[in-house]
Amino acid sequence: xxxxxxxxxxxxxxxxxxxxxxxxxxxxxxxxxxxxxxxxxxxxxxxxxxxxxxxxxxxxxxxxxxxxxxxxxxxxxxxxxxxxxxxxxxxxxxxxxxxxxxxxxxxxxxxxxxxxxxxxxxxxxxxxxxxxxxxxxxxxxxxxxxxxxxxxxxxxxxxxxxxxxxxxxxxxxxxxxxxxxxxxxxxxxxxxxxxxxxxxxxxxxxxxxxxxxxxxxxxxxxxxxxxxxxxxxxxxxxxxxxxxxxxxxxxxxxxxxxxxxxxxxxxxxxxxxxxxxxxxxxxxxxxxxxxxxxxxxxxxxxxxxxxxxxxxxxxxxxxxxxxxxxxxxxxxxxxxxxxxxxxxxxxxxxxxxxxxxxxxxxxxxxxxxxxxxxxxxxxxxxxxxxxxxxxxxxxxxxxxxxxxxxxxxxxxxxxxxxxxxxxxxxxxxxxxxxxxxxxxxxxxxxxxxxxxxxxxxxxxxxxxxxxxxxxxxxxxxxxxxxxxxxxxxxxxxxxxxxxxxxxxxxxxxxxxxxxxxxxxxxxxxxxxxxxxxxxxxxxxxxxxxxxxxxxxxxxxxxxxxxxxxxxxxxxxxxxxxx
Amino acid sequence: xxxxxxxxxxxxxxxxxxxxxxxxxxxxxxxxxxxxxxxxxxxxxxxxxxxxxxxxxxxxxxxxxxxxxxxxxxxxxxxxxxxxxxxxxxxxxxxxxxxxxxxxxxxxxxxxxxxxxxxxxxxxxxxxxxxxxxxxxxxxxxxxxxxxxxxxxxxxxxxxxxxxxxxxxxxxxxxxxxxxxxxxxxxxxxxxxxxxxxxxxxxxxxxxxxxxxxxxxxxxxxxxxxxxxxxxxxxxxxxxxxxxxxxxxxxxxxxxxxxxxxxxxxxxxxxxxxxxxxxxxxxxxxxxxxxxxxxxxxxxxxxxxxxxxxxxxxxxxxxxxxxxxxxxxxxxxxxxxxxxxxxxxxxxxxxxxxxxxxxx
Ligand code: HEM
Ligand SMILES: [Cu+2]
Ligand SMILES: [Cu+2]
Numbered sequence: 001x002x003x004x005x006x007x008x009x010x011x012x013x014x015x016x017x018x019x020x021x022x023x024x025x026x027x028x029x030x031x032x033x034x035x036x037x038x039x040x041x042x043x044x045x046x047x048x049x050x051x052x053x054x055x056x057x058x059x060x061x062x063x064x065x066x067x068x069x070x071x072x073x074x075x076x077x078x079x080x081x082x083x084x085x086x087x088x089x090x091x092x093x094x095x096x097x098x099x100x101x102x103x104x105x106x107x108x109x110x111x112x113x114x115x116x117x118x119x120x121x122x123x124x125x126x127x128x129x130x131x132x133x134x135x136x137x138x139x140x141x142x143x144x145x146x147x148x149x150x151x152x153x154x155x156x157x158x159x160x161x162x163x164x165x166x167x168x169x170x171x172x173x174x175x176x177x178x179x180x181x182x183x184x185x186x187x188x189x190x191x192x193x194x195x196x197x198x199x200x201x202x203x204x205x206x207x208x209x210x211x212x213x214x215x216x217x218x219x220x221x222x223x224x225x226x227x228x229x230x231x232x233x234x235x236x237x238x239x240x241x242x243x244x245x246x247x248x249x250x251x252x253x254x255x256x257x258x259x260x261x262x263x264x265x266x267x268x269x270x271x272x273x274x275x276x277x278x279x280x281x282x283x284x285x286x287x288x289x290x291x292x293x294x295x296x297x298x299x300x301x302x303x304x305x306x307x308x309x310x311x312x313x314x315x316x317x318x319x320x321x322x323x324x325x326x327x328x329x330x331x332x333x334x335x336x337x338x339x340x341x342x343x344x345x346x347x348x349x350x351x352x353x354x355x356x357x358x359x360x361x362x363x364x365x366x367x368x369x370x371x372x373x374x375x376x377x378x379x380x381x382x383x384x385x386x387x388x389x390x391x392x393x394x395x396x397x398x399x400x401x402x403x404x405x406x407x408x409x410x411x412x413x414x415x416x417x418x419x420x421x422x423x424x425x426x427x428x429x430x431x432x433x434x435x436x437x438x439x440x441x442x443x444x445x446x447x448x449x450x451x452x453x454x455x456x457x458x459x460x461x462x463x464x465x466x467x468x469x470x471x472x473x474x475x476x477x478x479x480x481x482x483x484x485x486x487x488x489x490x491x492x493x494x495x496x497x498x499x500x501x502x503x504x505x506x507x508x509x510x511x512x513x514x515x516x517x518x519x520x521x522x523x524x525x526x527x528x529x530x531x532x533x534x535x536x537x538x539x540x541x542x543x544x545x546x547x548x549x550x551x552x553x554x555x556x557x558x559x560x561x562x563x564x565x566x567x568x569x570x571x572x573x574x575x576x577x578x
Numbered sequence: 579x580x581x582x583x584x585x586x587x588x589x590x591x592x593x594x595x596x597x598x599x600x601x602x603x604x605x606x607x608x609x610x611x612x613x614x615x616x617x618x619x620x621x622x623x624x625x626x627x628x629x630x631x632x633x634x635x636x637x638x639x640x641x642x643x644x645x646x647x648x649x650x651x652x653x654x655x656x657x658x659x660x661x662x663x664x665x666x667x668x669x670x671x672x673x674x675x676x677x678x679x680x681x682x683x684x685x686x687x688x689x690x691x692x693x694x695x696x697x698x699x700x701x702x703x704x705x706x707x708x709x710x711x712x713x714x715x716x717x718x719x720x721x722x723x724x725x726x727x728x729x730x731x732x733x734x735x736x737x738x739x740x741x742x743x744x745x746x747x748x749x750x751x752x753x754x755x756x757x758x759x760x761x762x763x764x765x766x767x768x769x770x771x772x773x774x775x776x777x778x779x780x781x782x783x784x785x786x787x788x789x790x791x792x793x794x795x796x797x798x799x800x801x802x803x804x805x806x807x808x809x810x811x812x813x814x815x816x817x818x819x820x821x822x823x824x825x826x827x828x829x830x831x832x833x834x835x836x837x838x839x840x841x842x843x844x845x846x847x848x849x850x851x852x853x854x855x856x857x858x859x860x861x862x863x864x865x866x867x868x869x870x871x872x873x874x875x876x877x878x879x880x881x882x883x884x885x886x887x888x889x890x891x892x893x894x895x896x897x898x899x900x901x902x903x904x905x906x907x908x909x910x911x912x913x914x915x916x917x918x919x920x921x922x923x924x925x926x927x928x929x930x931x932x933x934x935x936x937x938x
Contacts, residue, residue, distance in 0.1 A: 002657065003657075068873075072870070073871055074870045076870070145867065150828060150866075152828070153827040153867060156826070241845030245845075247844070248846075281648070282656070282658045283661060286661065286663055288662065290663070314840070314843065314848050317690075318696075321690070324686060324687075328682065335671065336668070342641065343661075343667070346640070346648070347648060347658055349648065349649075349656065350648045352645065352649060360645060363637070364638055364641050368634065372630075374630075375626050377682075378685075378686040379686055380619045380686055381619060381622055381626065383619075383772075384619060384623075384834070384837040386865070387830060387866060447607070448607050453609055453835075453861075453863065455863050455864070455865045457867045457873075460873040461873060537658050538657075
């Protein structure tokens, strides 16, 4: 018996007919089921991604030529401000929360989150915040001081737009704090008996680290924004130099959140990739503990690197060196993860389906962003490229390569669980190919642009940069096109795709041990751990199986009764189905 | 799993190293190095490129190799070997990145010191006046007019007053919308980004240039000669110190060929020192978002031999004397804003009409 069969027979769900059927209205209501909320998050944030993506393409269209000829410079600034704000606060961060909502209770065998109502509240702050932000475009005074909103500029541009921006980001920050509290308590208190922290899937570890980081850093951003709002509306001068305020203090408060925010954006997908690679390589994750603890290390170190965004704004020499060194150190736990993923794939039986392709694309692309990140940490070099397109390239390799590809990998991987149906692999691969080509075409040339002297946030640039900018722009169009196969595939497969069965990937983590889609309270009885989360390749159940329970359940406990035979209609491997 | 060691690994390692070494020095990604500091920074960049190329090729190579070599064959439903970890290997790949980043840090530290990042004198020089001791922004009820003007002479204030009197300034910025520096107490000077190089630390730089950034122009004054201009000239081989401040919002001083950047922050004075090396016409670029016309905020920078520089100084002096004779306030060489912005207005495709839209 393979480990997958061991785990499945121990946990086979009792009822298999039409599980988890819900009314469509549930998705538009204050529903407290974590799976409904997870889907609400994912769909809502994806819609915002499309809006943010349209803005990105408008930005790139303007940059196709060196002149300002497509939109006015004011509109241009609003576009990239909204693009960045939407992508960060309305897509990457909440999308991570969406997966966590759907997966955490399932992965730890719980019926729901610790605070289901709070969970729904956290979600329902997002749509109004997003609509508010986008409405600022229509009221004709859109925020245009960049997503960093540095004073004094943010104090002298349009007041209404800036006020809306602050309010919207405060709402989103509150939402992510509420979410984080929920994830932490759920992970700490609701694991099934027998699941120690070292039997927790790595996605749970990653969300633990992410949530802790969110709780520590987000309030500082909120404080900074509230003070900024006072300066803006009440005429105080916390940050306004005309009254003796110090704009650099804002930068410290802003980056104390916003640097950790990149880890808040990426850690969940580090976690997701750690789930996906072992399943599709049919090998245990290489170095489980190293990966788990490196998440914690990243989250701790993430708190003490913020001033690397301020190397040119005037901080003392020794402080620059301190932040340079802490920033460099983050490369070590990150490197551990990357090598562990490669180690997992090495010698495996890799199934190159869409989920795995995106996971590999994630690793390959993130490495580029990581390398340029180490370069940026080197102070003398950062002084040259800070606020240039080199930084724009770096941040997109990290955020697009590291987060968006991670989200796609996760969607393809958990799609069968979420919807009960398989995605169309052909169109998934088309999506992958277009994305990788578009991504590199858009962002690779930006490294050179920045090094040669193109600064960021400009609607007009030196004509000598025209050629590379054209390549970037066409790449951005390819990226836009690449989402269509995905959207169509997702909708079509959700409605008409092939039935997936409960565990199409023969995975071992608990979310696969229930029906697809899971029933309302997830499991019809408390699941048991018959295997570790990544025990691939171990053949016999009773030989060296690291059961979490000291009294192995299969050989005695109530769950040892094999309640269902594996479904003969479901071939062991979905790719082998006729 | 054993740490793979075979002839093949060795060969691949050698090829990888050679390719990295070659590309790290022949990437052609940087513009001319026009200062002594730039040469040092480029050395650091090249070293990082060598390491980066190696890591990049290694990781992408393993990824692509695995995708082909370990692909699941149709009908094979077995699992792979249950390898959970390998302690020596894990230690090795923790140690390698650790050593690399320590190496880069030490090298960066050294370059930073060489270009003057640690000039202790410069930090000492930063004046701590009374206003800067009071916590900025602590008085919540304080409004602009409540703030008492500083008693000490305020360098920023003087600079910005000067700039404000300049008609060219008034025309390019929307003066009515942006708070003026008027009553702002100086927060004091920040420690310079880059002070004197270790051999010159403690001595004043040979040439001082005061730079004021305002929406969307740069104004240069040479305190020794009183020249005020919209175009900066610096002589080769003489150490230059830039003292900068900003009038309205944050701007940033960046000359890509100098590899130097420093924010000009209203209410603060920041400094930066460098020694020009290669003659040429460069562009000073504002690198911090400062409003819609941020992209147009550029100024010509000329690095020229000593004699040419002296000649330029003389010309400027004559020009400004004429101006004085005409009883016009200190004026940047009689340039109207359009003339003043002309070189890049043309280059950048900004039409004067657009510039005029700025002040609605
Ligand atoms: C659809 C593909 C995308 C394209 C073509 C694109 C394009 C751009 C461009 C051209 C800029 C620079 C704007 C300027 O400096 O004037 C920019 C900025 C930015 N983008 Fe994207 N982007 C894309 C996706 C994303 C994603 C997925 C994220 C994820 C978080 C993101 C986050 C940002 C951020 C944070 C900035 C910085 C904005 C600033 O400097 O204020 N972008 N993007
Ligand atoms: Cu500027
Ligand atoms: Cu600017």
